[in-house]
Amino acid sequence: MRLFLTLLFRNRLAALGAVLLLALVLLCLVVPLLPLADPNVTDTPNKFLRPFSEGHLLGTDHLGRDLLSRLLWGTRLSLAVGVAAAAAAAFFGTLIGICAGYFGGWIDNGLMRLIDMIMAFPYILLALAIVAALGPGMLNALIAVAAVNVPFFARNIRGISVGLTAREFIDAARLSGQGHARIIVTELLPNVLPVIIVAISTTIGWMVLETAGLSFLGLGSQPPQADLGSMLGEARAALIAAPHTLIVPGAMIFVIVMSINLLGDGLRDALDPRLRSGALARPSPVTRIARPAPPPAETPARGVLDLDGLTTRFEVGAQVYKAVSDVSLTLGKGECLGLIGESGSGKSVTALSVTGLVASPPGVIAGGAARLDGVDLLSLPYRDLRGLRGRRIAYIFQDPLSTLHPLYRIGDQMVEAIRVHRKMPLAEARARCLDLLRTVQIPNAESRLSAYPHELSGGMRQRVGIAMALVNDPEVIIADEPTTALDVTVQAQVLALLDRLRRERGLSILFITHDFGVVGQLCDRVAVMYAGQIVEEGPTASILAAPAHPYTRRLIACVPELGGGRRQLAAIPGLPPAVNRLPAGCAFAPRCDRARPDCQRDPIALRVSGPRAARCLYPEEALS
Amino acid sequence: MTTPALQVDGLSKSFPVGRGLLRGATTMVHALQPLSLEVRPGETLGIVGESGCGKTTLARMLVGLSQPSTGTILIDGKPLDTSDRRVSSQQIQYVFQDPISSLNPRKTIRQTMETPLRILFGMDAAARTARIHEVFEAVNLRPEFLDRYPHEFSGGQAQRIGIARALLARPKIIVLDEPVSALDVSVQAQVLNLLADLKTQYGLTYLFISHDLAVIEAVSDRIAVLYFGTLVEIGAADRIFARPSHPYTRLLARSAPVVGRPLAPQDTAGAELPDPLNPPPGCAFAQRCPKVSQLCRTKVPQLQETGETQRAACHHPDQT
Ligand SMILES: Nc1ncnc2c1ncn2[C@@H]1O[C@H](COP(=O)(O)OP(=O)(O)OP(=O)(O)O)[C@@H](O)[C@H]1O
Numbered sequence: 001m002r003l004f005l006t007l008l009f010r011n012r013l014a015a016l017g018a019v020l021l022l023a024l025v026l027l028c029l030v031v032p033l034l035p036l037a038d039p040n041v042t043d044t045p046n047k048f049l050r051p052f053s054e055g056h057l058l059g060t061d062h063l064g065r066d067l068l069s070r071l072l073w074g075t076r077l078s079l080a081v082g083v084a085a086a087a088a089a090a091f092f093g094t095l096i097g098i099c100a101g102y103f104g105g106w107i108d109n110g111l112m113r114l115i116d117m118i119m120a121f122p123y124i125l126l127a128l129a130i131v132a133a134l135g136p137g138m139l140n141a142l143i144a145v146a147a148v149n150v151p152f153f154a155r156n157i158r159g160i161s162v163g164l165t166a167r168e169f170i171d172a173a174r175l176s177g178q179g180h181a182r183i184i185v186t187e188l189l190p191n192v193l194p195v196i197i198v199a200i201s202t203t204i205g206w207m208v209l210e211t212a213g214l215s216f217l218g219l220g221s222q223p224p225q226a227d228l229g230s231m232l233g234e235a236r237a238a239l240i241a242a243p244h245t246l247i248v249p250g251a252m253i254f255v256i257v258m259s260i261n262l263l264g265d266g267l268r269d270a271l272d273p274r275l276r277s278g279a280l281a282r283p284s285p286v287t288r289i290a291r292p293a294p295p296p297a298e299t300p301a302r303g304v305l306d307l308d309g310l311t312t313r314f315e316v317g318a319q320v321y322k323a324v325s326d327v328s329l330t331l332g333k334g335e336c337l338g339l340i341g342e343s344g345s346g347k348s349v350t351a352l353s354v355t356g357l358v359a360s361p362p363g364v365i366a367g368g369a370a371r372l373d374g375v376d377l378l379s380l381p382y383r384d385l386r387g388l389r390g391r392r393i394a395y396i397f398q399d400p401l402s403t404l405h406p407l408y409r410i411g412d413q414m415v416e417a418i419r420v421h422r423k424m425p426l427a428e429a430r431a432r433c434l435d436l437l438r439t440v441q442i443p444n445a446e447s448r449l450s451a452y453p454h455e456l457s458g459g460m461r462q463r464v465g466i467a468m469a470l471v472n473d474p475e476v477i478i479a480d481e482p483t484t485a486l487d488v489t490v491q492a493q494v495l496a497l498l499d500r501l502r503r504e505r506g507l508s509i510l511f512i513t514h515d516f517g518v519v520g521q522l523c524d525r526v527a528v529m530y531a532g533q534i535v536e537e538g539p540t541a542s543i544l545a546a547p548a549h550p551y552t553r554r555l556i557a558c559v560p561e562l563g564g565g566r567r568q569l570a571a572i573p574g575l576p577p578a579v580n581r582l583p584a585g586c587a588f589a590p591r592c593d594r595a596r597p598d599c600q601r602d603p604i605a606l607r608v609s610g611p612r613a614a615r616c617l618y619p620e621e622a623l624s
Numbered sequence: 625m626t627t628p629a630l631q632v633d634g635l636s637k638s639f640p641v642g643r644g645l646l647r648g649a650t651t652m653v654h655a656l657q658p659l660s661l662e663v664r665p666g667e668t669l670g671i672v673g674e675s676g677c678g679k680t681t682l683a684r685m686l687v688g689l690s691q692p693s694t695g696t697i698l699i700d701g702k703p704l705d706t707s708d709r710r711v712s713s714q715q716i717q718y719v720f721q722d723p724i725s726s727l728n729p730r731k732t733i734r735q736t737m738e739t740p741l742r743i744l745f746g747m748d749a750a751a752r753t754a755r756i757h758e759v760f761e762a763v764n765l766r767p768e769f770l771d772r773y774p775h776e777f778s779g780g781q782a783q784r785i786g787i788a789r790a791l792l793a794r795p796k797i798i799v800l801d802e803p804v805s806a807l808d809v810s811v812q813a814q815v816l817n818l819l820a821d822l823k824t825q826y827g828l829t830y831l832f833i834s835h836d837l838a839v840i841e842a843v844s845d846r847i848a849v850l851y852f853g854t855l856v857e858i859g860a861a862d863r864i865f866a867r868p869s870h871p872y873t874r875l876l877a878r879s880a881p882v883v884g885r886p887l888a889p890q891d892t893a894g895a896e897l898p899d900p901l902n903p904p905p906g907c908a909f910a911q912r913c914p915k916v917s918q919l920c921r922t923k924v925p926q927l928q929e930t931g932e933t934q935r936a937a938c939h940h941p942d943q944t
């Protein structure tokens with residue numbers, strides 16, 4: 001709640017709207033207590049008195065009635081009717097929307113067709129028709145305005161309800177014995193409430209206007225009763241002679257609608273969850289780089305891709321998340337290096353940092369270098385870096401849909417990916433794409449070129465993702481859990497494909513995964529990440545056979561392996577530390593059974609010995 | 625012979641597709657072909673298969689979240705009657721795949737946990753609190769978690785809460801639908817061990833659904849393999865992947881990544897499943913099967929004994 005209010009009032013305009021509206025509402029509430037003239041007493045001799053006349057602060061209207069008094073009483077009535085109409089529209093709209101969304105099937109169909117029918121009429125015509133049928137009067141105007149706004153609520157709420165009903169907690173509620181009515185009220189409603197509030201706050205201004213419109217046409221409030229619309233209507237005849245009779249209610253309508261809409265926009269923004277995490281801020285095309293001491297731009301290359309002390313942080317408010325700390329890796333030509341670790345250990349952030357793809361804000365590269373053939377990518381100007389992405393370093397992601405555009409044919413996307421980087425005749429580019437689809441073993445490659453991504457199965461899509469990564473003959477492929485979402489039989493095919501490609505084409509692959517089985521089959525070397533750091537690194541076979549870091553050993557031990565039979569698993573107690581509150585010393589110490597007091601004192605260095613390295617004071621295996 | 629804890633006979637599920645006001649005839653998609661199996665008291669039956677093979681469809685029918693198209697479900701020899709949740713909740717419970725999404729984001733854990741106790745068993749506040757503390761202790765959660773909201777929990781903690789909720793009604797059978805696939809490996813082991821402990825402690829019977837062969841082998845007594853809505857093989861957990869009878873089980877077992885085994889694609893023909901709207905007339909696996917014969921393409925194979933404990937639906941099974 002506090003967070004919500006701060007967010008709301010950080011928006012100056014929304015705060016202004018809130019203050020104005022609050023003042024208006026208070027004013028309306030105390031109207032009966034104010035020493036005002038009777039709004040309905042006519043005094044024709046004193047008609048059209050100018051503002052600031054004796055006894056009539058705002059002057060009088062065509063019947064000599066006090067304008068100030070009529071304005072305040074009218075505002076009171078208009079606001080009340082607007083609020084009542086909004087409440088009625090919200091109530092019925094929500095009822096229809098929630099029922100349609102929750103029950104689905106023919107109930108949904110029926111209700112939504114009904115709503116479509118209402119929406120097929122022009123808005124104001126429908127309102128007019130309703131009032132015409134019911135007869136003029138403020139109550140009927142209210143009904144009309146509420147009725148024409150029901151569809152807006154119903155459609156919004158239905159959309160949200162459909163999504164919520166598919167969530168598992170609704171099933172869980174059914175299993176716990178709740179009936180439909182109870183589920184709707186206690187499970188669904190609290191979750192759609194924010195949407196209802198936003199919908200009300202964005203429409204209530206319009207409803208005030210519409211009510212005024214009906215009164216203006218003489219269909220709403222009946223003389224002598226004053227509301228803002230009827231005041232405007234009565235003043236119309238004296239437009240030239242006594243413009244103040246028009247300006248006074250007009251200005252009031254303007255103030256009401258503006259303040260409500262400003263507040264409504266503020267509410268909507270504050271309730272939008274995406275705004276809280278700052279996601280709506282436009283990300284820059286390359287991660288912000290703030291390295292205290294920029295490393296030399298060029299050094300002799302050790303491998304194709306060298307990460308050297310790469311450090312990436314997320315700065316969210318006052319919190320600093322050390323997602324990647326001082327990561328150094330070398331990927332040789334034709335090598336497959338596995339990067340393994342649990343969720344949140346920083347594998348993806350490491351991969352994205354290489355070409356500055358981490359979203360900024362909140363991401364910041366705070367140190368280190370990522371060198372391709374000895375050239376630091378992070379020191380390159382943006383244009384050069386962009387030219388490299390996808391051409392010399394290509395990515396394959398877990399969800400190929402995140403790289404494939406849903407609305408374009410696969411062939412067109414692949415051709416586009418080639419021609420972004422170099423000029424190539426269309427026919428040649430297409431031939432190349434066809435060739436690649438065959439390479440990744442897509443059956444009927446020819447016809448698949450004109451398929452849309454959603455027409456392919458998950459495994460096919462991932463092959464297309466791999467083909468896309470290959471279009472520009474990259475030297476390095478960074479594959480971030482490319483098989484995690486796939487079934488085992490498909491995974492086996494994709495892994496075999498990657499393995500073949502690297503042997504045939506000399507590709508270097510940085511393979512991110514959390515599966516030791518996959519690492520064991522595919523990778524020459526493996527690096528283990530924990531809480532943003534590399535804790536162990538070395539040849540796969542030797543690490544799997546004799547892990548040196550306690551975390552590696554226990555991680556391997558807690559994964560069941562096929563053929564191992566039924567057994568108790570050696571779980572690691574506790575959870576990885578949050579990377580914004582890393583302990584001093586070894587990050588694994590709270591869960592480590594070999595920990596000694598000095599483990600928690602100073603940062604632990606990565607100790608290298610031959611091809612292997614481990615970040616541990618008391619390793620399992622003495623690395624000679 | 626003892627009465628099975630759970631007995632399923634000819635259970636199947638079809639969904640209508642392409643339903644519209646104008647299109648008259650509706651086509652049916654068979655999500656689950658008629659399936660029969662038994663689970664003995666205290667046993668863990670693993671159910672394994674790839675995405676879309678009907679695992680969740682089966683689970684949802686077992687707990688009464690959807691109605692079977694055909695077939696019967698007997699629990700302890702009595703038909704499952706999910707219209708009376710008070711009874712059925714004490715017979716069979718469900719643990720969801722996505723631990724966070726199975727908790728209402730706007731309710732505290734206490735509110736979520738109290739609902740079934742209040743509605744189904746009409747317990748008073750003191751009894752509810754006592755029972756909730758009891759199950760929380762059983763799953764190693766601290767009672768102060770009760771007044772927090774779901775987003776404050778890690779996946780592993782949320783799944784413990786989901787398990788605690790399933791225990792509330794003291795059920796005999798728990799259906800676990802991919803209970804650890806959303807969890808990290810180190811947390812996955814914690815939850816698997818917890819499940820094993822609870823099983824001994826309360827004498828539970830599990831139906832454990834997973835797509836992870838190694839996990840399912842580590843927890844199950846027997847394993848059923850589903851492919852494209854059909855039960856293709858069932859047998860003892862320690863044998864079924866080591867000595868599979870059905871070519872699909874063999875393919876699965878060979879595809880699982882195992883350290884030290886060379887990478888070799890088992891079938892390069894593509895792993896497309898048949899079109900559910902237009903299923904093949906014979907064996908659904910025929911397209912990918914190395915042993916396919918003319919018979920396979922025309923006649924649907926039925927489950928038959930292939931070994932002492934194993935049965936497979938294949939015209940040319942490997943004897944174990
Ligand atoms: N946009 C962000 N804002 C704040 N923190 C973030 C953001 N993105 C990532 N992080 C944090 O950075 C850390 C590393 O995340 P990363 O995605 O690299 O993990 P991962 O090892 O790839 O995990 P997974 O196996 O789940 O993919 C995590 O603690 C995460 O919470």
Ligand code: SF4
Nearest residue numbers: 586589592599616617
């Ligand atoms: S440094 Fe100490 S606490 Fe850390 S892993 Fe090694 S032994 Fe354990």
Ligand code: SF4
Nearest residue numbers: 907910913920938939
């Ligand atoms: S029935 Fe025929 S096609 Fe089907 S799995 Fe057996 S051998 Fe293969």
Ligand SMILES: [Mg+2]
Nearest residue numbers: 347348349480
């Ligand atoms: Mg990741």
